[in-house]
Amino acid sequence: MIPSAPPYRTQLGPLLVRRRLARGWSQRRTAAELCAAAGVATLSRHEVSRWERQRRVPGAFWLGWLAVVLDVPAEVLTEAAARTRRTGPPAAAGPGRRGVTATRPAGRAGGGRAGGTTRGGGAREVAKR
Numbered sequence: 713m714i715p716s717a718p719p720y721r722t723q724l725g726p727l728l729v730r731r732r733l734a735r736g737w738s739q740r741r742t743a744a745e746l747c748a749a750a751g752v753a754t755l756s757r758h759e760v761s762r763w764e765r766q767r768r769v770p771g772a773f774w775l776g777w778l779a780v781v782l783d784v785p786a787e788v789l790t791e792a793a794a795r796t797r798r799t800g801p802p803a804a805a806g807p808g809r810r811g812v813t814a815t816r817p818a819g820r821a822g823g824g825r826a827g828g829t830t831r832g833g834g835a836r837e838v839a840k841r
Contacts, residue, residue: 723799724792725766731782732764739764742781750777766801769793 732742739757747755755774762768770778775793779786 722792722795723766724769724789724796725764725802727784727789727792728760728778728782729764731784732760735782745781746774746777749781750774766796769796 732739737745739760743755743757743760746760747753750773759768763770763774770793772790775789776786778784779789
């Protein structure tokens with residue numbers, strides 16, 4: 713068995729995954745437990761996934777509830793979140809994502825799709841012409 717990193721030196725994502733799996737919970741169950749504890753019905757398993765992959769870092773509100781639900785001292789989660797914010801998100805990984813960088817090609821402006829429009833914007837573009 714591989715020893716886990718001490719909680720005071722790890723980033724938030726791996727810490728959340730370890731604590732969730734130690735409870736035998738899915739991301740969906742974790743989200744449901746957080747919603748029940750916080751009295752808020754707006755958290756989905758997708759957000760838990762983003763936290764675990766470190767695409768996002770939860771704010772103080774959710775860190776507090778994560779501490780309660782996952783039975784981790786709030787200070788440990790707060791320090792791990794700060795460490796994660798300092799280092800930034802991990803490099804893109806997964807199928808079809810090898811070598812992908814976060815930089816935008818030169819000369820391209822805006823955040824839309826390849827055609828320069830965003831969802832639903834195509835019809836408006838045609839109507840203006």
